[in-house]
Amino acid sequence: MNTATPKGGSNVSLARRAWAIRRNALRMGEVQGQGYIGQALGVADVLAVSYFHALNYRAAEPEWEGRDRFLLSIGHYAIALYAAMIEAGILPEDEIGTYGMDDSRMPMSGMAAYTPGMEITGGSLGHGLGIAVGMALGLKRKKNPAFVYNMLSDGELGEGSTWEAVMSAVQWKLDNLIAIVDFNDQQADGKTTAALANVPEAGRWSAFGWFAQEVDGNDMDAVVAAFDAARAHKGDQPRVIICNTKMCKGIPFLEDREITHFVRVEPEEWARALNILDEGKPQ
Amino acid sequence: MSDQELSRRSSKYTPRKAPEGERLATSAMIASLDSEGRDTIAAPFGHALVDMAKDRDDIVGLTADLSKYTDLHVFAKAYPDRFYQMGMAEAVMVSAAAGLAREGFTPFATTYAVFASRRAYDFIIMAIAEENLPVKIVCALPGLTTGYGPSHQATEDLAIMRGMPNLTIIDPCDAVEIDQATRAIADHPGPVYMRLLRGQVPNVLGEYGYQFKMGKAQMLRDGRDVLFVSSGFMTMRVLDAAKQLQADGVDCGVLHVPTIKPLDVETIVAEASKSGRLVVTAENHSVTGGLGEAVAATLMRAGVHVPFRQIGLPDAFLDAGALPTLHDQYGISVDAVTASVKSWL
Ligand SMILES: Cc1ncc(C[n+]2csc(CCOP(=O)(O)OP(=O)(O)O)c2C)c(N)n1
Numbered sequence: 317m318n319t320a321t322p323k324g325g326s327n328v329s330l331a332r333r334a335w336a337i338r339r340n341a342l343r344m345g346e347v348q349g350q351g352y353i354g355q356a357l358g359v360a361d362v363l364a365v366s367y368f369h370a371l372n373y374r375a376a377e378p379e380w381e382g383r384d385r386f387l388l389s390i391g392h393y394a395i396a397l398y399a400a401m402i403e404a405g406i407l408p409e410d411e412i413g414t415y416g417m418d419d420s421r422m423p424m425s426g427m428a429a430y431t432p433g434m435e436i437t438g439g440s441l442g443h444g445l446g447i448a449v450g451m452a453l454g455l456k457r458k459k460n461p462a463f464v465y466n467m468l469s470d471g472e473l474g475e476g477s478t479w480e481a482v483m484s485a486v487q488w489k490l491d492n493l494i495a496i497v498d499f500n501d502q503q504a505d506g507k508t509t510a511a512l513a514n515v516p517e518a519g520r521w522s523a524f525g526w527f528a529q530e531v532d533g534n535d536m537d538a539v540v541a542a543f544d545a546a547r548a549h550k551g552d553q554p555r556v557i558i559c560n561t562k563m564c565k566g567i568p569f570l571e572d573r574e575i576t577h578f579v580r581v582e583p584e585e586w587a588r589a590l591n592i593l594d595e596g597k598p599q
Numbered sequence: 600m601s602d603q604e605l606s607r608r609s610s611k612y613t614p615r616k617a618p619e620g621e622r623l624a625t626s627a628m629i630a631s632l633d634s635e636g637r638d639t640i641a642a643p644f645g646h647a648l649v650d651m652a653k654d655r656d657d658i659v660g661l662t663a664d665l666s667k668y669t670d671l672h673v674f675a676k677a678y679p680d681r682f683y684q685m686g687m688a689e690a691v692m693v694s695a696a697a698g699l700a701r702e703g704f705t706p707f708a709t710t711y712a713v714f715a716s717r718r719a720y721d722f723i724i725m726a727i728a729e730e731n732l733p734v735k736i737v738c739a740l741p742g743l744t745t746g747y748g749p750s751h752q753a754t755e756d757l758a759i760m761r762g763m764p765n766l767t768i769i770d771p772c773d774a775v776e777i778d779q780a781t782r783a784i785a786d787h788p789g790p791v792y793m794r795l796l797r798g799q800v801p802n803v804l805g806e807y808g809y810q811f812k813m814g815k816a817q818m819l820r821d822g823r824d825v826l827f828v829s830s831g832f833m834t835m836r837v838l839d840a841a842k843q844l845q846a847d848g849v850d851c852g853v854l855h856v857p858t859i860k861p862l863d864v865e866t867i868v869a870e871a872s873k874s875g876r877l878v879v880t881a882e883n884h885s886v887t888g889g890l891g892e893a894v895a896a897t898l899m900r901a902g903v904h905v906p907f908r909q910i911g912l913p914d915a916f917l918d919a920g921a922l923p924t925l926h927d928q929y930g931i932s933v934d935a936v937t938a939s940v941k942s943w944l
């Protein structure tokens with residue numbers, strides 16, 4: 317049972333927020349009959365902490381200058397971010413049924429031009445952290461105290477451009493930059509640890525000079541503590557939180573399925589998954 | 600700068616209307632154009648590679664985390680010790696392919712067309728093309744074959760790659776041609792960029808008794824009124840459009856040009872010079888820098904002055920959405936091709 321409380325005096329628990337994010341994502345998946353639902357379910361807890369504990373933003377004013385910037389590199393995770401932004405009131409809930417449809421504001425791959433609150437166009441992986449470096453530099457120039465968050469995936473750790481940005485962020489002492497790595501040990505062809513990332517991940521970042529933490533990304537208390545520590549850290553370094561997450565988290569029959577990049581869900585299974593979720597609705 | 604200017608995002612967020620009514624859903628990125636009720640062949644590239652590799656120890660495969668999505672998994676399964684999973688790292692994949700080629704191997708390296716042409720370009724041009732090494736870069740999702748938006752839509756890959764000296768560029772039409780071209784490029788001594796259709800790939804050219812020849816354009820059908828000059832899957836589209844137009848009394852020839860570079864200047868000039876025909880290029884690519892402009896320049900240089908039109912994608916970042924919707928919207932569906940031609944006659 318998690319004890320973490322959201323900020324701002326809301327009495328809606330983070331567990332309930334994560335539940336709502338999972339629910340929104342499942343409903344979007346149901347529309348398309350497909351989607352990156354494994355990723356969305358896995359990262360829901362991290363997004364709940366991001367949007368209901370850590371980030372400063374105004375739901376009705378997504379471009380508010382004082383906002384913390386949240387950059388989603390991984391375009392295919394858009395389903396998860398839409399689900400969080402719907403729960404946050406940035407996107408209207410009644411557009412869930414348009415996910416991935418022609419003319420929707422919520423395309424399958426996240427793009428800035430389509431969606432309020434979507435900071436960058438993702439999808440070509442390995443861009444986010446570099447853009448985050450520039451935005452963190454820009455905020456410092458403007459003496460704007462906001463943070464830049466970049467959510468990236470373990471697959472993105474294969475891209476050289478990510479590591480150029482890793483070094484650049486240290487060079488420029490970007491203490492206003494927080495990278496969040498969703499380490500689900502999955503990429504398109506198989507396990508990430510079977511490709512380019514079979515090293516202790518936090519150690520690799522700290523070797524480059526980052527303030528690095530590694531947590532169970534489905535343990536709400538641990539994620540909250542890591543976000544708090546990342547923001548409070550006193551060193552003039554960029555910060556990274558490696559979140560080890562489980563694909564399909566929260567829906568046991570999907571968790572047990574053979575996990576792939578594109579988890580297959582049969583048409584009748586969406587309702588079944590939603591039922592399971594509803595039975596476990598937290599306070 | 601004023602505060603307001605500072606806070607204004609340079610980007611292009613334009614509030615879109617919430618959609619109303621019936622809409623199509625974006626197809627998965629593994630879209631393989633198989634939904635058209637045709638006879639299809641599974642993974643022609645992967646199977647051709649496996650077949651050749653039996654007799655050729657020099658053939659090796661590399662991918663940047665996309666073997667399953669480029670049909671290279673078929674090869675990986677058959678020859679696990681000749682397959683290199685490079686992770687999602689396109690730059691090192693093509694550099695390593697160059698290194699393997701230097702050591703005498705014939706590497707087939709796969710990713711999506713956007714990631715080879717955009718991200719890996721410098722590594723391809725310097726490590727591979729400048730040294731004229733026999734690396735074969737084979738790329739899925741060419742042109743507009745995914746509804747995921749500009750990050751995955753390789754609408755300008757031919758324009759990018761055509762600028763690269765030494766590089767041979769192939770844009771095959773269907774499964775038959777992919778099978779034949781895979782074998783042909785393996786025998787070619789230099790670097791090749793080949794666009795790929797993967798998964799269940801339509802079999803179109805089978806009925807034409809077609810045989811791919813590197814560097815050769817071939818007439819698939821003759822016609823008096825219009826000469827289509829096409830590549831890639833647009834050849835399937837213009838063949839179908841030609842049938843529709845026939846019913847309206849418009850007689851269309853189809854010249855299929857799978858080798859975009861070097862272009863078969865002789866055949867293109869000869870066919871376009873036959874008088875009385877409107878020349879219509881058709882490509883699954885931006886109208887900028889692809890087959891259409893290559894043909895136009897070829898005809899100008901040769902002094903062939905004929906009525907000329909181009910069918911291709913606009914020079915723009917395209918929408919996300921369902922492929923059938925997008926193909927209609929951007930004028931490359933069969934119906935759209937037919938309508939365009941009628942409007943030009
Ligand atoms: C530069 C780039 N190369 C390849 C791809 C194709 N691709 C899309 S998702 C993906 C896997 C990336 O790993 P990750 O985000 O960890 O995958 P997941 O956890 O969602 O399975 C790949 C290779 C891409 N989008 N961008």
Ligand SMILES: [Mg+2]
Nearest residue numbers: 469470471502
């Ligand atoms: Mg992953």
